Amino acid sequence: MRTVQFLGVDLDVCPTTGGIWFDEGEFGRMRRAINQLPQLEGLAQPEVENQSHRGVRMCPNCGTALDSYRFLYSSPVELDGCGRCNGMWVDDGEIDAMVAVLQRSKSAPPLTEEAAQAIAQMGVESEASIGRAQAVTALIQLAVTPVRRHFF
């Protein structure tokens, strides 16, 4: 693992897969920077193109086997998260996919109290900023609540 600084947050990057590990809350701390998130893709380039990581991965933090989660419950983006310490892997290409999902989604997920407060603090003024705030809410929720597990 290699450490990369992005927007003041130390991120752990896997040099083999190009995946980025977010500790609990780190993704949420980037909530103001949704437009800059695609730059993260450039930080982590996999050594092996299209390397599959499927199979059981372990949490680099606490060693727990990771679960697969779907970003925003139903999007095609799958993330590997730790149910114990709430960290998560975001793989190469997934940041772009997550931003695309956020930009596409018209309906916002229901607000958690914490997310509602964060939005109130941001001072929502125009409809445009409401749309942005909704996308931001999704990021906050991903960071503060375990994403509902997708059963199949």
Ligand SMILES: [Zn+2]
């Ligand atoms: Zn963990």
